[in-house]
Amino acid sequence: MKVNIGDKIRTLRKQRGITQEQLADAVGISFQAVSKWENGIALPDITLAPVLASYFGVSMDELFDYNLKETEAKIKGICDKAYVFRESDPSRSREILEEGLKDYPDNDILLNNLLYVLDYRDEPDEVVKTANRLIDSTTHNDVRYDALRCLADAYKQKGDMASAEAAIEQIPEIHFSKLSVAAWVLTGKKKYEAAEKQKWIDFEELLQMMGKIAEYREDEKDYVGALAEAKRAKALIEAVCSEKEIDIFNGYVEEIDKQISRLSVR
Numbered sequence: 356m357k358v359n360i361g362d363k364i365r366t367l368r369k370q371r372g373i374t375q376e377q378l379a380d381a382v383g384i385s386f387q388a389v390s391k392w393e394n395g396i397a398l399p400d401i402t403l404a405p406v407l408a409s410y411f412g413v414s415m416d417e418l419f420d421y422n423l424k425e426t427e428a429k430i431k432g433i434c435d436k437a438y439v440f441r442e443s444d445p446s447r448s449r450e451i452l453e454e455g456l457k458d459y460p461d462n463d464i465l466l467n468n469l470l471y472v473l474d475y476r477d478e479p480d481e482v483v484k485t486a487n488r489l490i491d492s493t494t495h496n497d498v499r500y501d502a503l504r505c506l507a508d509a510y511k512q513k514g515d516m517a518s519a520e521a522a523i524e525q526i527p528e529i530h531f532s533k534l535s536v537a538a539w540v541l542t543g544k545k546k547y548e549a550a551e552k553q554k555w556i557d558f559e560e561l562l563q564m565m566g567k568i569a570e571y572r573e574d575e576k577d578y579v580g581a582l583a584e585a586k587r588a589k590a591l592i593e594a595v596c597s598e599k600e601i602d603i604f605n606g607y608v609e610e611i612d613k614q615i616s617r618l619s620v621r
Contacts, residue, residue, distance in 0.1 A: 445472040463493040482509035578621035
């Protein structure tokens with residue numbers, strides 16, 4: 356069942372005897388946005404909820420609460436269902452998400468999940484289209500930056516490095532995270548939990564960057580340097596990880612071993 360927020364807004368607008376243009380002017384948006392709401396093409400941003408409720412003289416609950424809860428539950432269900440197939444059958448996962456977008460157009464959660472199952476190598480134009488759609492519709496900076504990352508990767512696949520760099524330039528350089536700040540500021544178990552999570556995020560990022568350095572050296576035909584970097588990455592895993600934790604990084608170990616074998620015969 357589709358959400359009926361647009362129907363509610365249309366009803367309230369007509370009861371007040373105003374046009375879409377008048378409503379748009381009152382809340383500071385374009386009349387095209389109002390038209391999209393009322394026709395079920397898009398949903399109002401949650402930040403507009405108090406403005407709309409106040410304008411129409413209704414409660415937030417009456418205007419949005421039930422619908423938002425229902426929408427969030429349905430979208431979560433769609434994403435959970437799609438996630439099951441993300442690795443094993445990306446095309447099936449994509450099918451589920453695209454079907455969900457028919458009921459919830461431009462929903463940033465669905466679009467963001469979709470970016471993770473599109474084929475960047477064979478369909479970079481589709482990735483560019485979806486990423487730009489998400490960038491235009493989301494009000495969340497973290498989602499926008501993730502979409503820009505995906506956009507840059509898609510442009511790389513197209514061989515358009517100028518556009519890839521332009522997308523990257525829109526991503527801010529941030530040298531701290533919520534977890535790292537929590538680890539510095541909080542105490543007790545909360546300090547430990549934040550630091551432990553951030554440690555593994557940083558560790559995986561370090562392994563990835565070492566892999567990129569090895570790739571660069573190999574591309575430059577510096578096989579000795581590439582082999583040394585790959586061996587350092589493997590030694591790092593062995594030094595940092597327990598037996599159980601090494602299992603988590605098995606994928607990295609396998610790729611590093613392949614790289615070491617390939618470079619050792621150069």
